[in-house]
Amino acid sequence: MTVLNPSALYLLLLLGVILFFYLLKGRPRKVIVSSTLFWRRIRRSLPAQRIHWRLPPELLLFLQIALLTLLIMAMAQFLFSRKERKEFMVIVMDTTASMQATDLIPNRLAMAKKRAQEFIEELPENTQLALVQADKRPQLIANFSDERSYLLKGLKALTPADVRGNETAALELASSILPAQTRGRVIFFTDGAFELDIDYLPQNVEFITLNKKNSRNLAITSFELRPRTEDSKRYELLVKVTNFSWQKERFSLRLWLGQNLIFKSELVVSSQEEKEYIHNLEVDKKTILKAEISPYPQDDLILDNTAYALPGFSERLNVLLVSKGNLFLRTALESYPQVNFYQKQIVLPGELSYYDLIIFDNIIPPPLERGNIVCLGVLPPNLSLKEQDPQPNSILTEWEIDHPLLRFVNLENMNVRQSLGIETLPGADILLMSSAGPLMQVWQKGGLRLLFIGFDLYYSDFPLQIGFPVFIFNLLQWFHPQVFDPTYSQIQTGEEFVIFPKAKKEEITIVNPHNEIITIENPKDPLIFSETRIAGVYTIDGKSLFTANLLSAHESNLLSRVTFASTSREVNRQVKNEYSESKLSLSPLLILLSCLLLLVEWYLYHFPRAIGKRRSKSSKRTA
Amino acid sequence: MAKILFDSKFLHQLNSLKLVSKRAKKIFSQGERRGGKAGSGLEFIDYREYQVGDDYRYIDWHLYSRLEQLFVKLFRQEENLTVHLIIDESESMSSGDPSKIDYACQLAAVLGYIALVNLDEVGSSTFSSQLEKTLPPRRGRSQIFNLFHFLEGINTQGKTNFSFCLSEFSRRQRKGGMAVVLSDLFDPKGYEEGLISLRSQGWEVCLLHILQENELRPMERGEVVLIDKETQQRIETIIDEVTCQRYEQELRDFFQKVESFCQHYEINYLRVLTSLPLTSFIFQDLRKRQILK
Numbered sequence: 001m002t003v004l005n006p007s008a009l010y011l012l013l014l015l016g017v018i019l020f021f022y023l024l025k026g027r028p029r030k031v032i033v034s035s036t037l038f039w040r041r042i043r044r045s046l047p048a049q050r051i052h053w054r055l056p057p058e059l060l061l062f063l064q065i066a067l068l069t070l071l072i073m074a075m076a077q078f079l080f081s082r083k084e085r086k087e088f089m090v091i092v093m094d095t096t097a098s099m100q101a102t103d104l105i106p107n108r109l110a111m112a113k114k115r116a117q118e119f120i121e122e123l124p125e126n127t128q129l130a131l132v133q134a135d136k137r138p139q140l141i142a143n144f145s146d147e148r149s150y151l152l153k154g155l156k157a158l159t160p161a162d163v164r165g166n167e168t169a170a171l172e173l174a175s176s177i178l179p180a181q182t183r184g185r186v187i188f189f190t191d192g193a194f195e196l197d198i199d200y201l202p203q204n205v206e207f208i209t210l211n212k213k214n215s216r217n218l219a220i221t222s223f224e225l226r227p228r229t230e231d232s233k234r235y236e237l238l239v240k241v242t243n244f245s246w247q248k249e250r251f252s253l254r255l256w257l258g259q260n261l262i263f264k265s266e267l268v269v270s271s272q273e274e275k276e277y278i279h280n281l282e283v284d285k286k287t288i289l290k291a292e293i294s295p296y297p298q299d300d301l302i303l304d305n306t307a308y309a310l311p312g313f314s315e316r317l318n319v320l321l322v323s324k325g326n327l328f329l330r331t332a333l334e335s336y337p338q339v340n341f342y343q344k345q346i347v348l349p350g351e352l353s354y355y356d357l358i359i360f361d362n363i364i365p366p367p368l369e370r371g372n373i374v375c376l377g378v379l380p381p382n383l384s385l386k387e388q389d390p391q392p393n394s395i396l397t398e399w400e401i402d403h404p405l406l407r408f409v410n411l412e413n414m415n416v417r418q419s420l421g422i423e424t425l426p427g428a429d430i431l432l433m434s435s436a437g438p439l440m441q442v443w444q445k446g447g448l449r450l451l452f453i454g455f456d457l458y459y460s461d462f463p464l465q466i467g468f469p470v471f472i473f474n475l476l477q478w479f480h481p482q483v484f485d486p487t488y489s490q491i492q493t494g495e496e497f498v499i500f501p502k503a504k505k506e507e508i509t510i511v512n513p514h515n516e517i518i519t520i521e522n523p524k525d526p527l528i529f530s531e532t533r534i535a536g537v538y539t540i541d542g543k544s545l546f547t548a549n550l551l552s553a554h555e556s557n558l559l560s561r562v563t564f565a566s567t568s569r570e571v572n573r574q575v576k577n578e579y580s581e582s583k584l585s586l587s588p589l590l591i592l593l594s595c596l597l598l599l600v601e602w603y604l605y606h607f608p609r610a611i612g613k614r615r616s617k618s619s620k621r622t623a
Numbered sequence: 624m625a626k627i628l629f630d631s632k633f634l635h636q637l638n639s640l641k642l643v644s645k646r647a648k649k650i651f652s653q654g655e656r657r658g659g660k661a662g663s664g665l666e667f668i669d670y671r672e673y674q675v676g677d678d679y680r681y682i683d684w685h686l687y688s689r690l691e692q693l694f695v696k697l698f699r700q701e702e703n704l705t706v707h708l709i710i711d712e713s714e715s716m717s718s719g720d721p722s723k724i725d726y727a728c729q730l731a732a733v734l735g736y737i738a739l740v741n742l743d744e745v746g747s748s749t750f751s752s753q754l755e756k757t758l759p760p761r762r763g764r765s766q767i768f769n770l771f772h773f774l775e776g777i778n779t780q781g782k783t784n785f786s787f788c789l790s791e792f793s794r795r796q797r798k799g800g801m802a803v804v805l806s807d808l809f810d811p812k813g814y815e816e817g818l819i820s821l822r823s824q825g826w827e828v829c830l831l832h833i834l835q836e837n838e839l840r841p842m843e844r845g846e847v848v849l850i851d852k853e854t855q856q857r858i859e860t861i862i863d864e865v866t867c868q869r870y871e872q873e874l875r876d877f878f879q880k881v882e883s884f885c886q887h888y889e890i891n892y893l894r895v896l897t898s899l900p901l902t903s904f905i906f907q908d909l910r911k912r913q914i915l916k
Contacts (some may be wrong), residue, residue: 028845028846028847028848028859029843029847030848031843031847031848031849031850032849032852033718033850034723034851034853035807035809035851035852036849036851036854036858037809038874038877039849039860039870040858041873042860042866042870043858043860078870251642425743460868
């Protein structure tokens with residue numbers, strides 16, 4: 001039994017009104033007479049007038065109460081389940097950055113939560129509901145349950161993230177958790193501020209959009225920093241500002257380096273126009289660079305008015321080449337100013353932790369447990385791999401051009417005269433495959449990152465290839481991106497940030513832009529830090545670690561691009577209609593019963609004696 | 624307590640009235656009432672031959688001188704009538720405005736006054752569940768005040784036990800006379816036995832049935848609880864036109880029954896409503912029924 005319109009049950013309070021009127025109804029008047037002698041005779045002669053045979057007023061009251069109750073039940077739309085069938089529905093809540101827009105008061109997300117709560121509360125009782133949060137990485141907040149409080153608790157706990165959304169993934173997730181062979185439904189509460197590929201849109205998705213058509217937003221959609229080639233201390237900064245409003249916007253652009261204001265300008269940008277500003281700056285040390293725009297008046301989304309970067313390299317790498325001598329490697333490594341180059345023929349196990357990168361060139365390394373290691377033509381003794389006979393003239397069959405180590409490295413013309421015939425390391429990624437087996441493998445376990453190159457550089461023409469110095473750079477950048485990648489410390493909100501701790505630590509403490517402390521116990525090496533939903537500067541051990549910015553034109557464009565949205569009421573009505581189809585509505589039956597009761601009441605009220613006569617006859621028969 | 628207030632003009636009018644008794648057993652004591660038999664009165668009615676033992680004083684010597692036969696003068700016997708006013712003082716008599724008991728007391732006072740003015744003996748008794756108070760019959764004008772005082776002291780009380788009380792009365796008062804019974808006859812046990820008992824003791828009975836207007840036709844309508852004034856018995860009922868018609872029919876049957884009973888036992892029965900002015904009842908209805916003349 002289900003009630004589609006439970007609010008109608010409030011009308012049951014009218015029963016109190018009926019009772020009240022019955023209480024108001026006067027009791028029989030007391031009349032004092034000289035004698036009741038004749039009245040007694042009359043009562044005997046008029047059976048219907050006998051008080052016990054008369055229709056008692058309580059019966060009329062009962063009929064009226066029953067009548068009203070039936071009518072209210074009919075209005076409440078009681079449904080009788082022919083066959084128990086659960087309805088499944090996934091509520092997807094958009095919590096991306098655009099939902100922080102204040103064109104709706106207090107903001108879009110709060111309004112969406114309110115609408116979603118109303119929507120949930122009006123749904124049929126046995127609807128199984130799940131809740132999915134849609135932002136950069138969609139996640140299931142509440143699994144299917146018919147317990148509304150559980151879902152509403154999850155809904156209430158939703159907070160907006162400063163991230164660009166991945167709506168398609170969220171809808172796919174929502175669609176995928178719907179049980180098979182059921183007619184589920186996905187309801188997406190969103191502002192529609194995203195580009196949706198309709199071709200990949202799952203079925204049974206209803207959009208309920210919340211936004212204003214005339215919302216205003218001015219955003220920093222690009223904030224890029226690159227070092228100048230002539231001087232590593234000098235940088236070129238690109239700031240792109242886009243006006244997503246339908247009107248011309250005036251704003252001021254400010255650049256801060258640390259606490260110093262290094263640039264300020266009053267600018268105007270037309271509607272739907274983007275403007276780029278390039279600024280040169282010189283940075284001695286690692287400092288926070290902040291770009292800030294202030295529209296006049298304030299726009300609807302403040303989040304994308306600020307962007308951060310961390311220019312300036314502060315670290316130098318200790319790179320050890322364990323070799324009897326390798327000109328190619330030495331020359332390549334020494335060319336980087338960030339590298340402190342060391343060369344030895346023998347390295348003790350205790351010295352391993354001192355170096356940021358160790359390259360074993362045809363010298364068997366000691367047992368390795370952690371560190372950044374490159375093995376050229378040799379295998380670490382603790383990997384217990386069977387070494388086969390050297391393989392001559394290996395022919396390269398394929399290589400991973402998408403792997404960061406081989407990016408922009410052309411190996412088409414490379415020849416290997418002799419290679420180690422080894423099998424694939426368990427769990428390793430093969431970067432370069434040849435007819436003699438894998439020639440280049442990457443293996444990571446615990447704190448150990450190992451690049452194994454299965455041939456001697458002198459037995460190949462690899463050092464003579466154009467790609468060799470690129471490979472060395474890739475190698476340095478892959479092992480230590482924080483030193484060699486200028487964009488390493490700048491991510492988009494919601495992206496993962498990889499941390500390479502120098503030494504094994506019990507815990508790592510990171511402070512986010514809201515000054516919330518995030519402690520990670522027993523961190524992996526490297527640590528993939530994913531709690532980057534807040535835009536701003538993240539610090540570790542008091543030092544700036546990285547910055548996270550929205551920098552998304554899709555997200556900053558607050559205008560809805562969803563053209564086929566419905567309102568929550570429409571969807572709710574549709575759901576109820578579908579739900580009603582599977583149920584037997586008791587309303588017609590209840591209305592029919594009400595009419596019958598009305599008829600009975602009318603008859604009894606106007607012909608109360610009929611009952612008396614019948615009773616009289618029956619009593620006579622009994623006698 | 625009934626108030627007996629009559630003005631002098633009314634009393635003067637009453638002086639001309641006299642109670643008519645046709646069947647009452649009269650007391651052969653000196654009285655003002657002309658008897659039907661010869662006796663020791665003043666009014667000459669006939670002669671008869673002297674017989675041994677006749678009083679010499681009544682021999683008509685003038686006739687003897689002419690006829691030389693002894694004749695005795697016969698005079699009409701002057702009889703004394705005892706009028707007993709029996710008043711129902713049960714609770715049912717207290718209803719109405721004026722109440723039935725007030726009306727009954729005033730009527731009794733009038734009848735008593737008329738009787739006393741005509742030198743009849745007048746007594747009075749009240750009853751409800753039993754005989755309550757009795758004013759012994761006396762004659763003379765001084766009895767008027769006794770009677771009025773007695774009537775003023777009547778208070779309604781108790782249930783009606785009509786037959787028992789009248790039977791008891793007839794057992795106590797054996798000398799007979801005229802019994803004027805003033806009652807509403809609302810006794811479920813009936814009235815017949817009491818009246819028969821009175822008649823059997825030689826009482827000439829005049830039954831004055833006192834009712835009030837709304838006892839003939841109920842004024843109340845709708846759902847009511849009727850409470851019996853005497854028994855406090857409650858009856859819940861709905862009074863509508865049909866019920867009223869049934870009630871009136873029931874009442875008519877009752878009246879008819881009473882009338883035929885009284886006719887059978889030669890009882891003067893007269894029904895009176897308290898709404899009817901007392902003078903009208905006395906000078907018209909009672910005279911018309913030849914209870915007064």
